[in-house]
Amino acid sequence: MAGISDATQMPAGPVVKGKLSRDDILMRGGMMVIALYLIITLALPLYAMLSKSFSTYRVELSQYEFQISDDAGVFDGTILNAEVLNQQTGAIDPAELNTGSDGRLPVTGLFPDFSFRSPVMYQVRNTSDEGRFLVGSTLQDGTDWVTLDSNTFRRVQLRPVKATGFDNFINYFSTPALFNSIKNSLWIAVISTIVTVTLAFWFAYALNRSCMRYKGVFRLIAMAPILVPSLLPGIALVYLFGNQGIAKELLFGASIYGPIGIVIGSIFFTFPHAFMIISTALAISDARLYEAAASLRATRWRTFWTVTIPGARYGLISAAFVVFNLVITDFGLPKVIGGQFNVLAVDIYKQVIGQQNFEMGAVVSVVLVIPAIFAFAIDRLVQSKQVALLSARSVPYQPQPNQRTDLISFIYCAFVGLFIVGILAICQYAALIKFWPYDLSLSLNNYQFDKMDGGGWASYYNSIKLGLFTAVFGTAIVFFGAYLVEKTNGFRTGRALFQMFAMLPMAIPGMVLGLAYIFFFNSPSNPLNVIYGTMAILVICSVTHFYTVSHLTAVTALKQMDREFESVSASLKQPTMKLFSRVTVPVCLPSVLDISIYLFVNAMTTVSAVVFLYSPKTSLASIAVLNMDDAGDIAPAAAMGMMIFYTNAVARIIHLLVSKGVLVRTQAWRTR
């Protein structure tokens, strides 16, 4: 006992603190640089957007003064303030004073005796330099009196000045046309989620739990929709179920333009996402549980509900929220096939492009972010639990051949496969038709993109450029960032913050990101505004938009590598960067390739993030699909959409071949 108390009484020595090596400083510095990248390309633009949503326009009545003459045109010098006049007459409802940047307010209502035929003259002026009013369409922003006869005075319109407040939100929620979209968006997303997850579950179940044939083919088909922009199924549906559609009788007179179209199209483009997640969940289930169920003589039905579903529940929940998020934030599909059914993402587009009401666009964006963040948060929570299910003793489930099950599975999968292939095939067919439906002869006219709106063939090459740039720079930034955050010693807070920033892009809908970029990068006071309208901003936007999934892929791959590598290299006095380039990257090369193909495919198909950011010189293929459809050139839009499909398919094949070659060369150590 004495010895211990002696020890505690020893004088306190210097605090032992690990000295930062040059490598540590380098790695922390690198991490800061990539964190700074995320702050500039994500946090600051979102902040700019949020502040825009609180920027309002209001007519300040107190800023205007009037004088009225007698019938002879003589002024007696009495000055009337507009605010005081309005208190007396109550002519202008206070709600009318809150308006948009384009708001105008006529003033004659303030003068009950006003008649445009009377000989009375009027004088009007601003009391401050900020005040503005129009006479007809001529701007008056001085503080001198402007004298007008009665007939001209009725052409006076007051203009609003900038203010800050909640008025935009109040305005939004008092306009049924706008806030109805919240209900519509949620409704569409819920229905699509239920149907897609159900379809995808049985598809994944058939592939994992039966011994049917052609599983590889079905797997390929199920993944095909990921290669096309989300508006392509919309175009296909027009040809299938539109008024001139080849199968419109199947709808029994209902219109495809509206919720029906959005739901069917959403099922198509979200199917691969749901299928992938559920398939993974089903693949890792434990065969021992089924053996136990069989020895307890449980019926297949009972086994299904007590073993299969609980085993896949995290996958199902995760798939549901991913699909929900994809549908509610998608813009292309409802734009093409939504008809009069307004949804949030299209509202943003209409406010910004149609009405140049950037403030209201920002408000709708803020509203859209809420369900998206909510769905994202639940998804993360669920996915973190999924890992715990798998234990080292699990035995993979092996399906037994069963003629009836296999046949039913095959028929079901064939049905789903037909739906997916059918959508793509009808687009390709329509693209080759000369003039639907009056001249069904084949021609390549629809491929003369240079003759249509949308940017022509140049936009196709721009898209490939964007895809390649995004893949190369994105992979470099993401993988390096993931390496630093995974392998840096200490610096916990910094790493946790970095992880949080890396997760954020997933929760931000593309439309919102694109709009935020306008506010941030187009501001004249921002030194970075030189990149506005260039390919650079499109690349940056795409990298940031698809950051999260790439980051997670990289982190997963890096987690497989023991930290001992770093220790060994440090004890051998090798710089970390040498280890990174000589060992880490080659070992993780399959994941690096996966990240680059993911970025390439998504950059080729994305519409929502870039629709606000392209310039005439950097028009993109996916935007061309949108614009050609918008202009009514639906067949060329289908043709361009299929060009994107083929390009992505070729990219995937190249990726597959390269991966195989790489696997042989760099992953040989994995097998003995």
Next chain:
Amino acid sequence: MKYLTTTFTSLVAGALLATAAVAETELTVYTAVEAEDLARYAETFNQSHPDIKINWVRDSTGIITAKLLAERDNPQADVVWGLAATSLLLLKSEGMLEPYAPAGVENLDPKFVDGDTPPAWVGMDAWVAAVCYNTVEAEKAGLTPPTSWKDLTDPMYAGHLIMPNPNSSGTGFLDVSSWLQLFGEEGGWEYMDALHENIARYTHSGSKPCKLAASGEIPIGISFAFRGAKSKAAGAPLEIIVPSEGVGWDMEATAIVAGTANLEAAQTLVDFTVTKEANVMYNTGYAVVAYPGVAQPVEHFPEGLLDAMIDNDFEFAANNRAAILKEWQSRYDGKSEPKS
């Protein structure tokens, strides 16, 4: 990052090149004219003025307008050549246009010139509303061709009609503002209430209704005449109907941006845009141009279109635009639940 560096170097290189060619004045010209026409416009202009180089910035009407408004405090454009007059009125009301009476402006139809002296903008050509009528599909549905706007409210056309949404389409807005001018404020809204009952859906763009009519997706599309003529030339079974009450129209116009550093060159360009030569050039795409007596008939264009054009009050349209759109939205966009 490497990409950024290359962009930067090319920017610097570009700036150096620009200063090297001092003999030439460069004008940044914003436009919404079809891309395929721009090269021709610049070429014709350069034949007589080889010393002024035009750098086009082209996009659709809405986006170019938004861009100009966004750059209000720091204008990038020298001249706007070929933008809707309603958009130019918005710019004028922001004090962004430099009033200038181009040489020879008196030759133009006064309808095409801003009312102020000197005018803030001058018109080039007009695009005119019209109804595209698919004869094949209409016959299948047992319809008879309408002759007036009022005819379109007949219950016979229910669900067979498409028009552009004025909130996103300039063509849609010129329809709505023309009805309010033709039928009066109250009558106009009453008319649209009745019309709404027949509309299958509203499209985002102004040309889509006519293209949809051309492809038989809908029998009747309210669009603009030029689009109809083009589709008809492409072989669509279309008839282009000019409603008897008169039709709304908007024009493409030209203006100098206030504060331009190249005022003299800008004035030279605007002088050119009102010449007979320039108007002949506009006539290739547009049947109605500002210079009287120039216009040659454009193939498949409906007859009597010029007489049907209403006496459009652009000031009314511009000053009431926000209020009209709000009213329209609350009447028709709010209750736009899908019709079964």
